[in-house]
Amino acid sequence: MTSPLESSSPPAPYFPAMTTPPGNSSEPLQDLETDSALRAILEGTATETGQQFFASLVKNLAKALRTHGAWVTEYFPEKRRLRALAFWMDGQWLQDYEVDIAGSPCEEVIDKQRLVHFPDRLLEIYPNEPDVMAIGAVSYMGVPLQDTDGTILGHLAVIDRRPLPEEPRVHAIFKIFAARAAAELQRLRAEAEVREREEKVGRLLSSAMDAIIELDERLCVNRLNPATEKVFRCRGTSMVGQDFRRFVSEEDGTRLAGLINELDARPEGERSRWIPGGLTARCPEGQSFPAEATISRFELHRRKFTTLILRNVNDRVQAEQKIQSLTAETELLRERLQALHDDNRLLGESPALRQVLRDIAQVAETDATVLILGETGTGKELVARAIHAAGKRRERSLITVNCAAIPATLIESELFGHEAGAFTGATKKREGRFALADKSTIFLDEIGELPLDLQSKLLRVLQEGEFDPVGSQHTKKVNVRVLAATNRDLQQSVREGRFREDLYYRLNVFPLRLPPLRERGEDVVRLASAFAQRFAAKMGRPIAPLTADCARRLKGYSWPGNVRELQNVIERAVITATDGRLNLDRALPEASSTGTSSVETTLDPPDRIRTAKELEELERTNILRALDAANWKVSGDNGAANLLGINASTLSSRMKALKIQKPDSR
Numbered sequence: 001m002t003s004p005l006e007s008s009s010p011p012a013p014y015f016p017a018m019t020t021p022p023g024n025s026s027e028p029l030q031d032l033e034t035d036s037a038l039r040a041i042l043e044g045t046a047t048e049t050g051q052q053f054f055a056s057l058v059k060n061l062a063k064a065l066r067t068h069g070a071w072v073t074e075y076f077p078e079k080r081r082l083r084a085l086a087f088w089m090d091g092q093w094l095q096d097y098e099v100d101i102a103g104s105p106c107e108e109v110i111d112k113q114r115l116v117h118f119p120d121r122l123l124e125i126y127p128n129e130p131d132v133m134a135i136g137a138v139s140y141m142g143v144p145l146q147d148t149d150g151t152i153l154g155h156l157a158v159i160d161r162r163p164l165p166e167e168p169r170v171h172a173i174f175k176i177f178a179a180r181a182a183a184e185l186q187r188l189r190a191e192a193e194v195r196e197r198e199e200k201v202g203r204l205l206s207s208a209m210d211a212i213i214e215l216d217e218r219l220c221v222n223r224l225n226p227a228t229e230k231v232f233r234c235r236g237t238s239m240v241g242q243d244f245r246r247f248v249s250e251e252d253g254t255r256l257a258g259l260i261n262e263l264d265a266r267p268e269g270e271r272s273r274w275i276p277g278g279l280t281a282r283c284p285e286g287q288s289f290p291a292e293a294t295i296s297r298f299e300l301h302r303r304k305f306t307t308l309i310l311r312n313v314n315d316r317v318q319a320e321q322k323i324q325s326l327t328a329e330t331e332l333l334r335e336r337l338q339a340l341h342d343d344n345r346l347l348g349e350s351p352a353l354r355q356v357l358r359d360i361a362q363v364a365e366t367d368a369t370v371l372i373l374g375e376t377g378t379g380k381e382l383v384a385r386a387i388h389a390a391g392k393r394r395e396r397s398l399i400t401v402n403c404a405a406i407p408a409t410l411i412e413s414e415l416f417g418h419e420a421g422a423f424t425g426a427t428k429k430r431e432g433r434f435a436l437a438d439k440s441t442i443f444l445d446e447i448g449e450l451p452l453d454l455q456s457k458l459l460r461v462l463q464e465g466e467f468d469p470v471g472s473q474h475t476k477k478v479n480v481r482v483l484a485a486t487n488r489d490l491q492q493s494v495r496e497g498r499f500r501e502d503l504y505y506r507l508n509v510f511p512l513r514l515p516p517l518r519e520r521g522e523d524v525v526r527l528a529s530a531f532a533q534r535f536a537a538k539m540g541r542p543i544a545p546l547t548a549d550c551a552r553r554l555k556g557y558s559w560p561g562n563v564r565e566l567q568n569v570i571e572r573a574v575i576t577a578t579d580g581r582l583n584l585d586r587a588l589p590e591a592s593s594t595g596t597s598s599v600e601t602t603l604d605p606p607d608r609i610r611t612a613k614e615l616e617e618l619e620r621t622n623i624l625r626a627l628d629a630a631n632w633k634v635s636g637d638n639g640a641a642n643l644l645g646i647n648a649s650t651l652s653s654r655m656k657a658l659k660i661q662k663p664d665s666r
Contacts, residue, residue, distance in 0.1 A: 054085040082101055103129060113150070116140075117166065120139055123136075135161070155178075213225075219244050219256065219306065259273070260306060273294065281310060353523060356514060359510075364388075366391075372484065373486065375514075398442075441483060452500070516562055525551045527566055535570065
């Protein structure tokens with residue numbers, strides 16, 4: 001029986017020098033009187049419990065059986081070790097004795113679960129057991145302590161330096177007190193479990209965030225947990241003994257009595273329920289707050305008690321009210337937005353527009369990616385909104401991103417979001433546009449301006465439906481339909497290495513080309529009439545229908561800015577209208593007054609001499625085309641000045657002279 005405190009040699013420190021127990025060692029065991037031994041042990045342990053019982057047991061057992069030592073232990077099966085509850089040896093106590101049972105007489109007691117008796121020659125049977133050698137033991141007797149289900153709890157044993165002959169009466173005494181020791185050990189364990197359970201319940205109540213209050217038969221506060229003090233903003237001692245109805249509204253105090261009567265009428269085990277509508281609780285200082293609450297009843301020692309659990313839901317109620325308010329505001333804004341979209345619906349009867357509308361109808365119900373192509377101002381965003389509104393995802397908002405309007409350093413965060421601390425200024429987590437568009441549609445306007453290093457990430461979203469927010473190690477999955485638009489020639493950009501070829505083919509699933517306004521014939525007049533009526537209504541001015549001369553002049557202009565430019569021209573014409581008649585003289589560029597369009601000019605004979613006004617209009621048209629191709633970027637490698645082969649300062653001067661201004665973003 002080796003101890004963790006012992007070294008490999010010698011193992012004797014646990015045991016005192018071999019001595020003879022005074023007054024009884026020389027008396028042979030055969031002379032033992034069973035009744036007197038039994039009486040001695042009973043008298044020695046009758047009034048003791050707990051640790052004192054075990055100490056009294058082994059001391060009186062060694063004395064009654066006239067052995068040098070006796071001990072009682074507790075068994076730990078997971079470690080295969082015994083720890084002494086009390087160990088009496090040669091007239092003194094051995095403290096903190098714990099051993100591994102492997103290779104010892106105790107192992108046979110534990111494994112065989114029966115009384116084991118070695119009456120003589122113990123050293124010959126266990127020649128390598130250090131404790132047996134240290135004590136010089138000759139005989140050993142041990143019996144297991146067992147639970148009611150047979151589980152080994154420990155063991156009771158005696159050891160002697162003399163032979164311990166087989167004696168049925170001794171075995172009987174030994175088993176009696178082993179059973180008594182097992183019962184005491186069971187009682188101690190049960191008490192420990194109760195204390196542990198009570199401690200856990202106490203900690204559970206103390207750690208609860210809800211107020212837990214026990215009321216007596218008069219509904220006075222009997223006990224409460226620490227959270228109650230926080231919920232009611234007072235010390236618990238000021239509430240104990242008080243009628244709890246003081247801490248709720250008068251109406252709820254009456255309700256409590258009714259709820260208690262209802263619970264008392266229920267069968268045992270069903271006496272608990274939610275309080276419908278909760279309670280209006282009151283702090284001693286007079287402040288009220290809404291509280292969710294449950295009520296239960298229990299009986300103890302023929303006395304009835306009530307338990308209330310309350311949670312202050314004031315913050316949640318305010319949040320729900322805020323959500324309701326925001327929901328109403330959102331619905332109102334959605335209605336207003338829809339009205340704006342209705343004002344900007346696709347108008348026209350031209351064959352070119354009819355084809356666009358047919359394409360929209362075909363692709364809208366699918367989840368296919370659509371690439372919308374067209375010059376600046378042709379209504380690419382309107383088409384995107386029309387596709388979304390007619391699609392399966394129309395119940396969710398369309399998310400719009402202008403790739404040209406966001407700085408290159410921020411566009412990745414804008415599209416994919418970021419974690420807090422991902423970069424300087426990222427003080428909190430932010431969801432990107434793709435996350436917001438989950439289960440909806442995202443419209444990527446000016447897709448040709450997307451930086452090359454981000455095109456691979458966009459390709460991953462299109463292919464796999466996943467992306468990594470900036471600074472995050474976790475991949476986010478989304479289900480997004482992508483609509484993209486550009487006024488650039490993406491195939492040319494691919495050839496120049498400014499746009500990924502694989503991304504181009506991913507976007508070009510369903511290309512949808514929008515015709516420029518100059519190709520839509522009478523649609524120019526229809527749109528102009530609609531714009532004139534809209535602006536006149538907003539300004540509160542009467543406006544006359546378009547005259548034949550106005551229609552001729554509008555159709556004769558090339559409209560490089562397309563519908564957007566037409567809208568601006570008509571707004572200026574309404575502002576400067578006289579007597580309800582549109583003033584196109586100031587609103588429309590001067591060159592259009594000659595009635596020659598850019599199309600007509602190209603059909604003139606090559607030897608025709610042009611006027612200064614015509615040359616000025618040609619220059620103006622050429623500059624507008626260059627600006628349109630450069631997305632109104634004047635200087636730089638891809639600027640309009642570079643395309644025209646002139647200095648940026650020269651181009652700026654000519655733009656001022658020709659009164660060329662960037663079209664209104666509306």
